Amino acid sequence: MMTVNEVSKLTGVSIRTLQYYDKIGLLKPAEYTESGYRLYDDAALEKLQQILLFRELEFPLKDIEDIVNRSDFNKTKALEQQIELLELKKEHIENLLTMCKYLKKRGVRYLNFTAFDSSKLDEYSKKAKEQWGQTSEYKEFAEKSKNWTKEYEAGLMNDFMKYFEEFGTMKEMDPASEEVQAQVKKVQDFITENMYTCSNDILRGLGAAYAAGGEFTENIDKMGGEGTAEFIYEAIKVYCGK
Numbered sequence: 001m002m003t004v005n006e007v008s009k010l011t012g013v014s015i016r017t018l019q020y021y022d023k024i025g026l027l028k029p030a031e032y033t034e035s036g037y038r039l040y041d042d043a044a045l046e047k048l049q050q051i052l053l054f055r056e057l058e059f060p061l062k063d064i065e066d067i068v069n070r071s072d073f074n075k076t077k078a079l080e081q082q083i084e085l086l087e088l089k090k091e092h093i094e095n096l097l098t099m100c101k102y103l104k105k106r107g108v109r110y111l112n113f114t115a116f117d118s119s120k121l122d123e124y125s126k127k128a129k130e131q132w133g134q135t136s137e138y139k140e141f142a143e144k145s146k147n148w149t150k151e152y153e154a155g156l157m158n159d160f161m162k163y164f165e166e167f168g169t170m171k172e173m174d175p176a177s178e179e180v181q182a183q184v185k186k187v188q189d190f191i192t193e194n195m196y197t198c199s200n201d202i203l204r205g206l207g208a209a210y211a212a213g214g215e216f217t218e219n220i221d222k223m224g225g226e227g228t229a230e231f232i233y234e235a236i237k238v239y240c241g242k
Contacts, residue, residue, distance in 0.1 A: 137196040168224020207236030
């Protein structure tokens with residue numbers, strides 16, 4: 001067992017922070033002494049390590065509490081996500097470092113902002129957080145997908161991507177036209193039937209993700225041609241604004 005003071009020295013986490021984690025139920029000590037002092041065992045330290053990793057990845061404390069206190073929390077899966085996110089952060093920092101060195105060599109008037117682009121990291125982080133979400137939609141998707149085989153999932157995604165291919169043939173049309181709006185409804189109905197209840201709010205968020213310039217955009221534009229993802233987003237905004 002370690003005292004709160006010993007844990008603080010070992011981890012660099014302040015005593016006040018550890019006390020706060022205890023207060024909000026994020027990290028409870030293994031036990032308390034008769035005098036009320038907190039004592040931490042190896043399991044508590046392991047949990048603290050997970051908390052600190054999620055904090056390093058800028059997860060809000062409330063999200064971390066929901067994640068690490070879940071009965072089905074998968075430490076291995078969480079670690080895999082954390083590694084991926086940290087690799088992306090490393091890549092982002094290295095890009096910034098390269099830019100700074102180039103500025104030093106060529107002069108500060110050299111204008112290049114690509115190193116500040118963190119969209120790839122932001123998108124992966126968003127998807128990781130959504131994966132650990134406690135929403136009813138997440139639970140519904142987990143229930144519907146629990147018996148999926150890889151073959152079934154691949155076939156389902158293939159069917160889903162066909163809608164985007166069809167959108168690609170409509171890009172010259174008015175996003176508000178009856179035909180395009182009917183296509184948006186097909187996408188919403190497909191998601192609701194096969195994945196989770198797709199409300200207009202959720203659909204609007206998906207549309208924004210489609211056009212955000214990351215992996216979603218690339219895959220959709222491959223199916224329907226350049227500009228398809230942005231066109232879909234415009235059509236979804238009209239649909240959800242009705």
